[in-house]
Amino acid sequence: xxxxxxxxxxxxxxxxxxxxxxxxxxxxxxxxxxxxxxxxxxxxxxxxxxxxxxxxxxxxxxxxxxxxxxxxxxxxxxxxxxxxxxxxxxxxxxxxxxxxxxxxxxxxxxxxxxxxxxxxxxxxxxxxxxxxxxxxxxxxxxxxxxxxxxxxxxxxxxxxxxxxxxxxxxxxxxxxxxxxxxxxxxxxxxxxxxxxxxxxxxxxxxxxxxxxxxxxxxxxxxxxxxxxxxxxxxxxxxxxxxxxxxxxxxxxxxxxxxxxxxxxxxxxxxxxxxxxxxxxxxxxxxxxxxxxxxxxxxxxxxxxxxxxxxxxxxxxxxxxxxxxxxxxxxxxxxxxxxxxxxxxxxxxxxxxxxxxxxxxxxxxxxxxxxxxxxxxxxxxxxxxxxxxxxxxxxxxxxxxxxxxxxxxxxxxxxxxxxxxxxxxxxxxxxxxxxxxxxxxxxxxxxxxxxxxxxxxxxxxxxxxxxxxxxxxxxxxxxxxxxxxxxxxxxxxxxxxxxxxxxxxxxxxxxxxxxxxxxxxxxxxxxxxxxxxxxxxxxxxxxxxxxxxxx
Amino acid sequence: xxxxxxxxxxxxxxxxxxxxxxxxxxxxxxxxxxxxxxxxxxxxxxxxxxxxxxxxxxxxxxxxxxxxxxxxxxxxxxxxxxxxxxxxxxxxxxxxxxxxxxxxxxxxxxxxxxxxxxxxxxxxxxxxxxxxxxxxxxxxxxxxxxxxxxxxxxxxxxxxxxxxxxxxxxxxxxxxxxxxxxxxxxxxxxxxxxxxxxxxxxxxxxxxxxxxxxxxxxxxxxxxxxxxxxxxxxxxxxxxxxxx
Numbered sequence: 205x206x207x208x209x210x211x212x213x214x215x216x217x218x219x220x221x222x223x224x225x226x227x228x229x230x231x232x233x234x235x236x237x238x239x240x241x242x243x244x245x246x247x248x249x250x251x252x253x254x255x256x257x258x259x260x261x262x263x264x265x266x267x268x269x270x271x272x273x274x275x276x277x278x279x280x281x282x283x284x285x286x287x288x289x290x291x292x293x294x295x296x297x298x299x300x301x302x303x304x305x306x307x308x309x310x311x312x313x314x315x316x317x318x319x320x321x322x323x324x325x326x327x328x329x330x331x332x333x334x335x336x337x338x339x340x341x342x343x344x345x346x347x348x349x350x351x352x353x354x355x356x357x358x359x360x361x362x363x364x365x366x367x368x369x370x371x372x373x374x375x376x377x378x379x380x381x382x383x384x385x386x387x388x389x390x391x392x393x394x395x396x397x398x399x400x401x402x403x404x405x406x407x408x409x410x411x412x413x414x415x416x417x418x419x420x421x422x423x424x425x426x427x428x429x430x431x432x433x434x435x436x437x438x439x440x441x442x443x444x445x446x447x448x449x450x451x452x453x454x455x456x457x458x459x460x461x462x463x464x465x466x467x468x469x470x471x472x473x474x475x476x477x478x479x480x481x482x483x484x485x486x487x488x489x490x491x492x493x494x495x496x497x498x499x500x501x502x503x504x505x506x507x508x509x510x511x512x513x514x515x516x517x518x519x520x521x522x523x524x525x526x527x528x529x530x531x532x533x534x535x536x537x538x539x540x541x542x543x544x545x546x547x548x549x550x551x552x553x554x555x556x557x558x559x560x561x562x563x564x565x566x567x568x569x570x571x572x573x574x575x576x577x578x579x580x581x582x583x584x585x586x587x588x589x590x591x592x593x594x595x596x597x598x599x600x601x602x603x604x605x606x607x608x609x610x611x612x613x614x615x616x617x618x619x620x621x622x623x624x625x626x627x628x629x630x631x632x633x634x635x636x637x638x639x640x641x642x643x644x645x646x647x648x649x650x651x652x653x654x655x656x657x658x659x660x661x662x663x664x665x666x667x668x669x670x671x672x673x674x675x676x677x678x679x680x681x682x683x684x685x686x687x688x689x690x691x692x693x694x695x696x697x698x699x700x701x702x703x704x705x706x707x708x709x710x711x712x713x714x715x716x717x718x719x720x721x722x723x724x725x726x727x728x729x730x731x732x733x734x735x736x737x738x739x740x741x742x743x744x745x746x747x748x749x750x751x752x753x754x
Numbered sequence: 755x756x757x758x759x760x761x762x763x764x765x766x767x768x769x770x771x772x773x774x775x776x777x778x779x780x781x782x783x784x785x786x787x788x789x790x791x792x793x794x795x796x797x798x799x800x801x802x803x804x805x806x807x808x809x810x811x812x813x814x815x816x817x818x819x820x821x822x823x824x825x826x827x828x829x830x831x832x833x834x835x836x837x838x839x840x841x842x843x844x845x846x847x848x849x850x851x852x853x854x855x856x857x858x859x860x861x862x863x864x865x866x867x868x869x870x871x872x873x874x875x876x877x878x879x880x881x882x883x884x885x886x887x888x889x890x891x892x893x894x895x896x897x898x899x900x901x902x903x904x905x906x907x908x909x910x911x912x913x914x915x916x917x918x919x920x921x922x923x924x925x926x927x928x929x930x931x932x933x934x935x936x937x938x939x940x941x942x943x944x945x946x947x948x949x950x951x952x953x954x955x956x957x958x959x960x961x962x963x964x965x966x967x968x969x970x971x972x973x974x975x976x977x978x979x980x981x982x983x984x985x986x987x988x989x990x991x992x993x994x995x996x997x998x
Contacts, residue, residue: 277969346969356928545830549831578808578866581801
């Protein structure tokens, strides 16, 4: 077995957590805020998932009558909005909050009170949006809210949506500034940028992207709010406005957001693959550069969401070329991950299963993305279920596999206890099969002409069977999510005590106790590479005069 | 340690089992992804050719990369006999990394090149086409034929002659809609304040189904399109018989 590195002298292995309500309401500790973010976002995930299951029930047969078209429109609007703005983007802030200061050897975030503020803004923004179900009729124009439809939508659902997004957006802007200040100013001695763990790197890039894109969405939302309530007509063509202006602004924000969601997921996967292959990352620098390249290219491709609006051909060609270009750095990532596994001694603990599953499924989403970037194909299948399949293979894999992998990986650090291993493995396989059953048939639905966002469909050869498979799969996926939830809840009490470093990982968060005490570290090891704990074990081994065993 | 080896076999069995279960459910799905809806128009056929070429390339990549991933996962899993031994600590290989940056670039250039080559047969409207105007509104289509007449409220949205290029000019009265008849090629949005154009040249008579493809409100699912492709003589008779 590996040489046991002397633990940092700190509190007892499982720290007794005071769980007073007052403590949670007033905390400015980055770890407690991280937990608040995590619990809140996972609850939003369950709500968003529940809405997806109702959608799937409605579509399980032709002429579905589970919900009315009005409610169906609200459901898919809030499913998309919830998953993107209230789950996947902020869940990265949850892990970022908890682990960025730990990974760089800092005591806390740069601005702890601002950090608390961004959490509470997020919570109230999200709840405010949901309160529309009670007060004003929920938003019903899709998570993209294209005008003029969103202009003429009755009731105040869209207004709640706009104001809620403004508040959530402010929260993520504040969070981004905090992350950037923390990462660039508070690294421990020796923790150069070139030695930072990949997850921290991706959170850095995530924050820069939010800062660059967020204000554009805020501007567009404000224009829509003014149009709806105060007589302006930015997006109303009959009064001199332009309906496509919204799409340009919206996608200028929302395409980079795809990478805002995906990149930290890539960061988690990079950490997990290296840890369980027991090797350093293959091509650390290439992984960092490709992250930056994806972020940069991500700002040049928004028009590929608009290939059907009647662009002049040169514009279509430009957006096709920039979009396929993203495949190159993405490919580099996948190859470097497999390169990391190559010749390793891979331990298939649950986090590693999720990571390998993620790579395989993300590959499918990436490749269907190439098909969609070739605009004649996109003009055939955009806004059909083919696109729904594509973006769930890209963005659904991030929460279901990367985030779940990260959760299984870091749960011992956050709680001090291990998750149940066999339940973890079972939940992976249930989710893996469920995910593919849900989303793979959607490719075929789209190719055979099924548009997205339709509340019902008339009988059409093949559609019923495909939709039945998909609905069945979605419930399996839901069952897998519940298994993970059960695993987390029950392991909090009964899980095996984890110790500082149950996976023999090499970044600094594993140096301190699980969970870490206030202010994280009493002392830090010397940081001379991107794997300080590996160096420490090597040094201990050399001192003991041991042979080259792991 | 023996426990660990048994675990990896269980893992393999689970992997194979779920792959089989998955494939059996995916057969109907897989069978119909090999091409687009049977193309019945020359532009749709060109799109279908691009799709099949790109699909061939991407499936090949999927099999190679996915196979490499699966092989690495199984081949390099920890076994009882090597669990204590540290694997080689390689940090990367510039030559390999340049390789797997350049090769994808070449593949993508080839794919884009093929798309460019096919582009004229997707985009360019043949000469001597007939022009038909389509106005969308929540939740119906109004088609105006070249003689200025239309047929509002009919079950058949559009009647078109076979083997004749038809260019549609679309706009919208209220919100954004989208005209999509899969067998007749690409879609285009109908947007208030601007006119968009698509064309088709149907190769067979028959009725082709489509529907609005841009979410346009509660009636979105009911905004169907039926295009009836008839002989040129039947088309002329139909258009001349229109009242309004």
